[in-house]
């Protein structure tokens with residue numbers, strides 16, 4: 001039987017330095033041979049957010065070691081790899097450049113094909129790493145930098161149905177955490193705090209909930225959290241604010257996903273799959289609310305495993321594998337693409353003056 005392709009993925013678009021080796025099994029499922037990742041929480045903690053130059057320096061220091069570790073853990077020789085896939089965008093230019101250049105150098109030295117990967121496409125395909133995933137599907141991508149509903153028609157074909165007009169959902173979690181006095185990573189800690197609080201204590205706004213289709217907005221919510229955060233003193237009140245924020249997000253996502261499902265069905269009459277991906281997809285309460293909604297709508301809900309929701313290189317290798325099978329290789333002068341939307345036709349919908 002013909003040997004199945006083995007792909008090395010490299011990811012450095014933000015604050016995780018990651019390398020992974022995957023191989024397709026004979027039945028089409030995926031074997032993750034290694035998945036190494038180094039987070040930079042400690043580096044950026046005191047600044048309350050990612051500092052691009054510090055992040056890039058840390059990527060440059062670690063990428064070689066992380067990749068060697070991935071090769072070692074896979075039990076393979078580096079020469080067994082059939083192609084190198086690296087994230088080319090979107091993300092922080094200084095960070096992307098490190099992984100992209102490293103990936104190109106490995107490809108050149110091994111004389112193997114190089115594949116430039118869109119980080120968002122990595123998230124979009126991440127559920128494929130542990131389950132079968134057929135097209136078309138409705139995708140809710142919720143991460144630190146993006147929040148969008150997309151209709152995924154087939155590999156490489158995306159139609160955006162809705163997007164955030166201001167903050168990304170992960171960003172809203174992180175900012176709320178900061179206002180409550182919780183350090184990075186904010187999202188998972190808000191989720192923990194919320195378990196001890198009263199979700200009905202504070203009444204928070206749900207921006208554009210009755211207009212704008214399945215577009216999203218979180219900036220007004222952040223302003224409301226800011227105001228309340230100035231008045232709270234006790235740990236109990238912090239738990240209550242976290243719980244109220246978590247509940248408001250669940251309600252927003254429930255309502256907006258219901259609208260997105262309707263719009264998706266206009267494009268795909270028999271479509272019935274809903275994928276949630278990106279760092280925020282690790283939030284168990286959000287998962288539960290969306291699973292329940294899918295049950296009501298007769299949709300199948302699909303999530304990546306918890307450890308592959310956040311940034312990782314296995315999802316980059318996954319896109320690399322799909323592109324390898326289609327022989328979609330890139331030249332070694334492929335540029336960094338800090339802005340690289342999945343749906344190139346979709347209008348830019350951010351900032352003041354956006355009319356919905």
Ligand code: KG4
Nearest residue numbers: 143144145170187188279280282283310311
């Ligand atoms: O996908 P990701 O790792 O990076 C980007 O591509 O942006 O997403 C990171 C985001 C952060 O904002 C983080 O706070 C959020 O995902 N996040 C969560 C949870 N785990 C990570 N938000 C809410 N609940 C979680 N359990």
Ligand code: ZN
Nearest residue numbers: 123143310311
């Ligand atoms: Zn990401």
